[in-house]
Amino acid sequence: MSERLGRHAFELTAAAIVATIAAHVAHLPPWLWVGALCIVGLRVVVRRRGGPLVPIWIRLPAAGLLLTLVVMHYGTMFGREPGSALGCGLLALKLLETERARDARVAIAFGGFVLMSALLFEQALWFTVVVSLLLMLLLGALVSLQPAPADETRLLRNELRLGAILLGVGLPLAVASFLLIPRLASPLWGSREIDSLGRTGLDDRMQPGALTELLTDDSPAFRVTFDGALPPPSQRYFRAIVLWDFDGSTWTRYRRSDYLKPEEADRDGTPVDYTITLEPTDRRWLPSLDLPIIAPTGAHFGADRVLISDDIVSTPREYRVRSAARYTLAPTLTRQERARALALPEGFDPRARALAQGWRTEGRDDAAIVRAALDLFHKSFTYTLHPQPLGRDSIDDFLFSTQQGFCEHYASAFVVLMRAAGIPSRVVTGYQGGWWNVSGDYLLVRNADAHAWAEAWMPNRGWVRVDPTAAVSPARIELGASAANDSAAWTQAAWLRALRNRFDYVNGLWTQAIVRFDALRQKGLLTSFGMPDANQGDMLVVLSIVLSVVLLVATVWAMREMRPAPGDPLDRAWSRLGRRLARAGVAAQPNEGPLDFLARTRAALPASASALTSLVQDYVALRYGAMEPVPERVRVFTKAVRNFRVGRPVGTA
Amino acid sequence: MAATVADLRSRALAYAERRLPALTRLRRPESLPIRLDRRRIYVLPTGFGLTFALLMFVMLLGALNYANNPAVLLTCLFGAAAGASLFVGFRAMNGLELSRVGADECHAGTPLALRLAFTPGVRTRPSLRLRRDDADTAFALSGGGATEVVLAIATERRGWLRPGRIRLSTDYPLGLFRIWSWLNPDAEFLVYPAIEAPMPALPAGDGREDDRTLTGPGDEHAGLRDYRITDPPRLIAWKVSARHDALLVHDSERRGGDALVLDYAKLRGLDHEARIRRLAAWVLAAEAAQRSYILKLPADSFGPGIGTAQRHACLRALALLPFA
Numbered sequence: 004m005s006e007r008l009g010r011h012a013f014e015l016t017a018a019a020i021v022a023t024i025a026a027h028v029a030h031l032p033p034w035l036w037v038g039a040l041c042i043v044g045l046r047v048v049v050r051r052r053g054g055p056l057v058p059i060w061i062r063l064p065a066a067g068l069l070l071t072l073v074v075m076h077y078g079t080m081f082g083r084e085p086g087s088a089l090g091c092g093l094l095a096l097k098l099l100e101t102e103r104a105r106d107a108r109v110a111i112a113f114g115g116f117v118l119m120s121a122l123l124f125e126q127a128l129w130f131t132v133v134v135s136l137l138l139m140l141l142l143g144a145l146v147s148l149q150p151a152p153a154d155e156t157r158l159l160r161n162e163l164r165l166g167a168i169l170l171g172v173g174l175p176l177a178v179a180s181f182l183l184i185p186r187l188a189s190p191l192w193g194s195r196e197i198d199s200l201g202r203t204g205l206d207d208r209m210q211p212g213a214l215t216e217l218l219t220d221d222s223p224a225f226r227v228t229f230d231g232a233l234p235p236p237s238q239r240y241f242r243a244i245v246l247w248d249f250d251g252s253t254w255t256r257y258r259r260s261d262y263l264k265p266e267e268a269d270r271d272g273t274p275v276d277y278t279i280t281l282e283p284t285d286r287r288w289l290p291s292l293d294l295p296i297i298a299p300t301g302a303h304f305g306a307d308r309v310l311i312s313d314d315i316v317s318t319p320r321e322y323r324v325r326s327a328a329r330y331t332l333a334p335t336l337t338r339q340e341r342a343r344a345l346a347l348p349e350g351f352d353p354r355a356r357a358l359a360q361g362w363r364t365e366g367r368d369d370a371a372i373v374r375a376a377l378d379l380f381h382k383s384f385t386y387t388l389h390p391q392p393l394g395r396d397s398i399d400d401f402l403f404s405t406q407q408g409f410c411e412h413y414a415s416a417f418v419v420l421m422r423a424a425g426i427p428s429r430v431v432t433g434y435q436g437g438w439w440n441v442s443g444d445y446l447l448v449r450n451a452d453a454h455a456w457a458e459a460w461m462p463n464r465g466w467v468r469v470d471p472t473a474a475v476s477p478a479r480i481e482l483g484a485s486a487a488n489d490s491a492a493w494t495q496a497a498w499l500r501a502l503r504n505r506f507d508y509v510n511g512l513w514t515q516a517i518v519r520f521d522a523l524r525q526k527g528l529l530t531s532f533g534m535p536d537a538n539q540g541d542m543l544v545v546l547s548i549v550l551s552v553v554l555l556v557a558t559v560w561a562m563r564e565m566r567p568a569p570g571d572p573l574d575r576a577w578s579r580l581g582r583r584l585a586r587a588g589v590a591a592q593p594n595e596g597p598l599d600f601l602a603r604t605r606a607a608l609p610a611s612a613s614a615l616t617s618l619v620q621d622y623v624a625l626r627y628g629a630m631e632p633v634p635e636r637v638r639v640f641t642k643a644v645r646n647f648r649v650g651r652p653v654g655t656a
Numbered sequence: 657m658a659a660t661v662a663d664l665r666s667r668a669l670a671y672a673e674r675r676l677p678a679l680t681r682l683r684r685p686e687s688l689p690i691r692l693d694r695r696r697i698y699v700l701p702t703g704f705g706l707t708f709a710l711l712m713f714v715m716l717l718g719a720l721n722y723a724n725n726p727a728v729l730l731t732c733l734f735g736a737a738a739g740a741s742l743f744v745g746f747r748a749m750n751g752l753e754l755s756r757v758g759a760d761e762c763h764a765g766t767p768l769a770l771r772l773a774f775t776p777g778v779r780t781r782p783s784l785r786l787r788r789d790d791a792d793t794a795f796a797l798s799g800g801g802a803t804e805v806v807l808a809i810a811t812e813r814r815g816w817l818r819p820g821r822i823r824l825s826t827d828y829p830l831g832l833f834r835i836w837s838w839l840n841p842d843a844e845f846l847v848y849p850a851i852e853a854p855m856p857a858l859p860a861g862d863g864r865e866d867d868r869t870l871t872g873p874g875d876e877h878a879g880l881r882d883y884r885i886t887d888p889p890r891l892i893a894w895k896v897s898a899r900h901d902a903l904l905v906h907d908s909e910r911r912g913g914d915a916l917v918l919d920y921a922k923l924r925g926l927d928h929e930a931r932i933r934r935l936a937a938w939v940l941a942a943e944a945a946q947r948s949y950i951l952k953l954p955a956d957s958f959g960p961g962i963g964t965a966q967r968h969a970c971l972r973a974l975a976l977l978p979f980a
C-alpha cells in the first residue's frame with residue numbers, strides 16, 4: 004500500500020519539518036537547530052543522489068545522543084524548553100528513516116505537535132499567523148503524500164491551495180470550538196507560572212547602563228485606556244519598582260517591603276481612573292500612574308505604594324486602577340526609613356559626596372540643593388543610550404568625567420548627591436510617556452519607554468518626584484523615548500509611525516479578544532446570547548449544536564451532485580436562447596421546429612427580428628448542416644447567444 | 657501476529673457483511689453502469705486518522721492546561737481542517753460512475769488487464785485506488801469524458817473469470833479517512849489456457865490428413881475462413897457465422913490442403929491440462945507461422961483455417977474444455 008515516496012512528496016515533507024524547526028529557532032540552542040537543519044539537508048541531498056538509507060545502528064545512537072545533549076544543556080528533559088528542543092531534534096532524526104508515505108505522515112503529524120508547542124513561547128498575533136501559514140504547509144505536505152499515477156506532475160501550488168482551503172473551510176468551526184470549549188479553571192498538571200522566558204523587563208535591581216537593551220526594545224509593555232481625559236506627558240509617570248539600597252554599583256529593592264504597611268497617602272484633586280492591559284513580564288510588579296489609591300483585585304500595595312501582583316504575570320493581565328495626580332506620600336518618615344533613605348556605601352564616590360556636602364555647608368535649603376543638582380545636569384550633561392563605561396566609583400566617573408548617560412545614570416547620581424547632602428531620597432523605576440493610539444483610543448507604552456527617576460522626601464510634602472533626566476533632555480519627557488533616543492531617522496517617518504500605531508491597535512485587539520479569553524469571558528459571551536449562568540455542560544451542548552449544524556452544511560455540500568448540463572455546448576446555447584425568449588413571453592412549443600419558432604418570435608418581437616433570424620439560421624446550419632458541428636463556430640454561436648438581448652439589436656459578436 | 661490480525665479482520669468483515677444488508681447487497685454482481693452515491697460509499701478513519709485524533713486531543717489538553725489561547729485556536733483550526741478533509745474526500749467519490757468494463761486477451765498465469773471505464777462527471781477526482789486481492793492501481797481522473805483504468809488481476813486457471821468485488825477507495829486529501837465503495841460489475845471474461853513454455857515445435861507432416869477425413873460429419877469449420885470485403889456474399893456461411901462473432905466464408909482453396917492437424921487424441925503421454933497447454937501453444941505457433949490448421953478436440957473440431965476468428969474459436973474451445 005505504501006510505495007517509496009516520490010521526490011516531490013519527500014522534499015515537501017522535509018520542508019515542513021524545516022519550517023517547524025524554524026518556528027522554534029528563537030529559543031533553541033544554536034547547536035541544535037544548526038545540527039537539525041544539517042541532518043535534514045544532508046538527507047535530502049543523499050536521497051536525491053539515490054544514496055542509501057541511514058541504518059538503524061546510526062539512528063538509534065543518534066537519538067540517544069540527542070537526549071544526552073539536551074539533558075546536558077538544560078539539566079533536565081522535562082519542561083517547555085527541553086521538551087521542544089527534544090521534539091525538534093527527534094523530528095529531524097525522523098526524516099532519516101522516512102522513506103514511505105506512512106513514515107512521512109507520522110513525521111508530519113508529529114511536526115504539527117511540535118509546531119503548536121512553539122505557541123507556548125510566543126502568543127503574539129504575527130506569530131500565530133506565521134504558525135497557521137506553516138500549518139498550511141504541513142497540510143500541503145500531507146496532500147502530496149497521496150498516491151498518484153506515475154505520469155501525473157505534482158504541483159506544489161495545488162497542494163498548498165488545498166491546505167489553505169481546508170484551513171479556510173475549517174475556520175468557522177475552529178472559531179466556534181475556540182469560543183465554546185470549556186476552559187480549565189485550574190491546570191490539570193504543572194502550573195501556569197511557567198519557567199521564566201528570560202523576558203527583558205524592569206527588574207528589582209538596577210545597575211546604571213544595564214537597561215540599554217530594554218530601552219531599544221520597541222515591543223509593547225502595556226496599554227492604558229483612560230475613563231477620562233489623557234493626562235499630559237509630564238504626568239505620565241508609571242511607577243513600578245522603588246529602589247532603596249545602593250552598594251556602589253547596583254540599586255536594589257528592599258525585599259521585605261511587600262509585607263510592611265503601605266506608606267500613607269493623602270490625595271487632593273480629581274482622581275484618574277484607567278485600565279491597564281499588561282503584557283506578560285514573568286514578574287510581579289504592576290505599573291500604575293503615580294499615585295495609586297485603590298489596589299485592583301489580585302494585587303496589593305507594597306510598602307512604598309507600588310502595586311504588587313499576588314501572582315507572577317505570565318499571561319497578559321488586565322487591571323483597573325484609580326490614581327491621584329496630586330498627592331502627599333508619607334508625610335512623616337520613621338527613623339528607620341530616614342536612615343535607609345540616606346544610606347550610602349562607605350568608600351565609594353568621594354568627589355560626589357564632597358560636592359553635595361559642599362552645597363549643604365554653603366547653607367542652601369533642600370529645594371536649593373535639588374535645583375543645584377538639576378542645574379549641574381542641565382549645564383554640561385548629554386543624553387545618550389550608548390554612554391562610555393564607568394569605573395569603580397561609577398557616580399564620580401559619571402559626574403566628573405563622562406558626563407553622558409540616560410535616565411538610570413541621572414537618577415542614580417541624583418539620589419547619591421541628595422543623600423550625601425542629607426536629603427532622604429530613593430530611585431523609582433517604571434515607565435514614562437507612551438504613544439497615544441488614536442484609532443484605538445488608548446495609550447501604548449513600550450518597553451522602550453522604561454524610565455528611572457528619583458523621589459526626594461521634603462518635610463510636609465512627603466515624597467516628591469524629581470526627574471533629573473528632564474533637566475538634561477526635556478524631549479525625553481515631553482515627546483517620549485523615541486524622540487530622545489538616537490534612533491535612525493527613518494523610524495521617525497510619520498507614515499511609519501501611523502502604520503505602527505495601526506499594527507499595535509490590531510495587536511491590542513488580539514491580546515484582548517484571543518489571548519486573554521478565559522472562563523469568565525466565555526461566560527459573558529453566552530450571557531450576551533441569552534444564556535446567563537451557563538456551566539461547562541451547557542457550553543458542550545451549545546458546541547454540539549454548532550458542530551451538528553456545521554456538519555449538516557458540510558454534508559449538504561458534499562452530497563450535492565454536479566451533473567453536467569444535458570446535451571452538447573450547442574444544445575445548451577440553444578436552450579439558453581429559448582429560456583431568454585420564454586422570459587420575454589415567447590416560449591418554444593415542444594412540437595415546434597426552430598424555423599417555425601423563428602417565424603412566431605419574429606412576429607412577436609419585431610425589434611429583435613433580424614438578430615433572431617441570424618441566430619436561428621446559424622443554429623439550424625450548425626445542428627442540421629453536418630454530422631458534428633464545428634467547435635469554433637459553436638463557440639461563436641454561444642457568444643452571440645450570450646450577447647443577445649430581447650428588444651435591442653445584437654452587437655457584433 | 658500479522659496472520660492473527662488478518663484473520664480477525666476478515667472475520668470482523670464477514671460479520672459486518674452478515675449484519676449490514678447494504679454491504680451484503682454489494683456482493684451480488686450489478687449491471688453497468690454503476691454510479692457511486694451516498695448509499696454505497698463507506699467512510700472510516702484510517703489508523704493514521706485515529707493517531708491524529710489522539711494527537712489533537714493531547715494538543716488541545718495541553719493548550720487548555722496552559723491556558724494558551726492561540727494554541728487552542730490553532731489546534732481547533734487543525735482539527736477542523738482535518739474534519740473538512742472528510743467531505744473533500746467524499747466528494748472525490750460521490751457521483752463517480754463505472755460505465756464499462758472490458759478486458760484484454762489473456763492466458764492463464766498471466767495477469768488479465770481489466771479495463772474499467774469511469775465517467776468522472778464535471779469534478780476532478782485525484783488519488784483514487786482500485787484494489788482486488790493483490791492487484792492494486794492508483795489513478796486520477798480529470799473532469800470530462802470516460803477514462804479507462806487498467807487493473808491487472810492475476811489469473812490461475814482457464815475458463816470464465818468473474819472479477820468479483822473490486823474495491824475503489826481513496827484517502828484523499830490528508831490520509832485521515834478511508835473512503836471506499838465496492839464495485840461488482842456483472843461481467844465475465846474468458847481466460848484462455850496457459851501456453852506451454854518453452855514453445856513446443858509444431859507437429860510434423862504426419863499430422864496431415866486427406867480431404868476425406870476433413871469432410872466428416874460435425875466438421876462444420878472445415879474449409880472456412882474469415883470474411884474479406886472482396887468475398888461474394890454467396891460464399892458466406894451464415895449458419896456458422898451466426899454461432900461465432902465473425903463472418904465466415906467457405907474457402908474452397910483451403911478445404912483440406914496441407915492444413916496442420918492439432919489433435920488432442922494424438923497427444924499421448926501427457927495429462928489433460930498439459931495437452932491443452934500444448935494445443936494452445938500450437939495454435940499460436942501455427943498463427944505465427946501463417947499456416948492453416950485444424951484443431952481436433954474430443955467432441956469438436958475447428959478448421960482448417962487461419963486468422964483471428966479461427967484462433968479465437970480454437971482458444972475459446974480449449975479454454976472451455978471441461979476440467980478433467
